Every structure is written in C-alpha cells, then in structure tokens.
Amino acid sequence: MRGDAKSMTVLSPRTAAEAVRTYAKVPSALPFAGGTDVMVGWNLGQLNGRAVLDLSRVAEWRKIRVVSDGVDLGSLVTHAQIQAHPVLRKRFPLLVAACATVGAAQIQNRGTIGGNIANASPAGDTFPALSVYEATVRAVGPNGRRGVPISGIFAGVKKTTLKPGELIEAVFLPFPDKAPTRGVFRKVGTRAAQAISKTVFAGLVWNGKDGVLTEARLAFGSMAPTVRRLHAVEGFLRGRRLTETVITAAAELLPNDVSPIDDIRSTREYRLMVSRNLLIAFLKGEVK
C-alpha cells in the first residue's frame, strides 16, 4: 500500500506555544520536522489516516544561538546548518563531522537535530558526538520546560523518555571547561556515502601536563539499543598514562559498555572487533 495524502490531517502551528497547545489537543498527532525518516514509512502506507503536527513553521526553533556557556541549537536546525556554523565548526567539530555523514546533501538539508533525536534510531550518527559533548535536550510541554541529559533521553530502539505532550525545543551544547587534547568522529558503514552505520564512534581526551590522561569521553552508536558512553573504559583510563599495555587493557573492557547484535547491517562479532580496533587506534592517536 502507498501513502494516501487524502487520509492525512495536517496541523500547522506557527509558534512554539501554538505547537504545544495543538499537540495537547491532538495527542495522537505525529510530530513532523524535516520528514526524512517519517516520509519513508509514509510512502509505504504505514501512516495513513494519521494526524501530523507539522513543526516546520515554528521559526523560533530553527535558530542557532551562541550564548556565554555554550550553543543552543533549535530543534529544527538542520544537519546542513550545523556544518556551516563557524562556532560549531570550531568548538564542536565531532558534531559537525557527524552531521556530514548523515545521508547526503539532500537529507542534510532537510533532516533536523530534534527530529534525529526524537526518532531515536540506535544508529543515529549524531548521538555519539552529542554524548561526548554532554548535550542537554530541552523539552517543552503543557507543564513547562525541562532539560534532559542526552544520556537520559533514549529509552530504547526508537523510543525516547519524552512525556506525553512534550516536544523537543532545543539541544544545548555546553562549551567544555578546557579544550580537549584530541577528538575523533568515525563512522563505519558499507560504503562512504548514504550508508547506515555498523558502528559509529566519537571520542575526546584531555591530557595533563605529565602525559597522564585527566579525562576521556568515549561513545559508540549502533552497538546497543541506544548510544552508549564507555563508562568502564573511561573510568579505567582516568589518571593513567596511555601506554600500549594500558590501551590494550582498556579495550578489553569495551564489552562491559556495549551489547551489539547481529542484524541486517552487520554481526555482533564484526561490530565488536572493529569498534575495539577503532578505540585502540584513537587512544594511540592513529586516527584523526
């Protein structure tokens, strides 16, 4: 079956306040931003008869605001806007690199950061970067606003912890207190463009003066139902010098932090091996 446009009801709020009110009135409506994922299901006839809450006219959610302690990304900011923004390019390069791997130009011009999060794919390419930058997702609903740390927004495959009536209004990226010594984003897929990831990595490390690692933030996507920070690995590395022995021992802890599966894109074994190699190469400073 194909999508039947006549069966759809489109709700088009013009402001954020109107969007929240409309959603409260029609809680069965499907929030709709860039549509790059929703429309794939719609084209297959999976959403016929639904009401759609088209958020694309909410201009206040399309802005990137640089503030004193970070950058506030409106939920409707596209992957293309993120790549073009000078402050994001300088301060959050892993997010910029991640956005450049989401589909190709056509998708990056439409797909939004809020839609990407709300969609909650285990393979969301921006999530490892948002995770190591410790982003906060700001939700707005009938009872006001609340901030949810990125580590708490995903409940499972395609599921978020947003409450009924809540919409994502922004994603806040705090400036790190100190610039990281090194950072890497790396996606592994079947081909260079248009591929969904088999594993996707973002890593930041901070070194002290004496070569001792003061902090590591490491995250993998596509390696569990949701993006995972590598807490066991990070904890082990803190305060140690990155010698060959330490790096090997740290990589041994990877299975404590992830739980990859066999699926249409890859196998558990392949994902673990490639992720382990990627982690080792990053800690050794071999991937840039």
Next chain:
Amino acid sequence: MIKLTVNGKKRSFKGAPFKRLIDVLREDLSLTGAKEGCGEGECGACTVLLDGEPVNSCLIPVCQADGRKVETVESLGVPEKLSKLQEGFLACGGAQCGICTPGMLMTAHAHLKSHGKCDDRSVRTALSGNLCRCTGYQDIVKSVIKTAKGLKR
C-alpha cells in the same frame, strides 16, 4: 490553498496538503522531469531545489513547500537552448539511461551555484546523494568538472 513559486512562476495547489512535492510537480503541474526512483531518499532521482538547496521531493509533503521557491530540471534549459551544465553532460556522455540525470543536474547545478570546489573529490561528495544505476559516475563527474572550468573562463 498552498502557494509556491515553481521555476520562477507563481503556482497554487488546492489538493491534499500531505501530497508529496514530487507528485504535485508531476501530476498537477505537469513537470515530469523529476523522477521517483526509490521513494525513500536514497537515490536522489527526485532531487529538486527548495529555496536553492537540493532536497528529495519524494520526502516532502507539499505543505512544507508553501510560500517557498522550487526549481526543477525544467528550469535549466530547453532542447533548443541548453544550460552550460546540460551541454557539459552532453559533451562528456554524462547521461546514459537518463533516469538519474534530472537529479544529477539539479544537485550539480546547486553545487556550481554555491561556488563549491570542483575537484574530483568535492564533486563526488556533492553528488553522493545521487545514484546512477548505469554506474556512469566517471563521466558524470567529468561533465560537472568540465562545466565548472568553462564557467570560470
């Protein structure tokens, strides 16, 4: 009623607001240049420009094009007077079966207009959302690079 500017002309659409942009262009406005390939945003055959940016018209309900500018391959040239880019494709054999060509042209057109780099790697990156099942990529990339060089002169 939805109002949009298509290839420089003001048009209006009174049908279902969730009708896809590609279907409105092809069925209601008789602009059959954009093709539907995969219907899921992978192949780029349906690429048109929305406010100057390449997008997949199979993933956009027409209500999201309300008040905006749409450009299709029909805006580039006519058989009697092709655009420089179309001439480039003709000269370099950039088209084989032709299904991907309207999308390739629109994505390449946007890339040239944005004054993006036109070396091999940049053109391949720019066109990475457009698949050619004849796998005629070498000549497509050559067509774009040749056109870019011609425009600079």
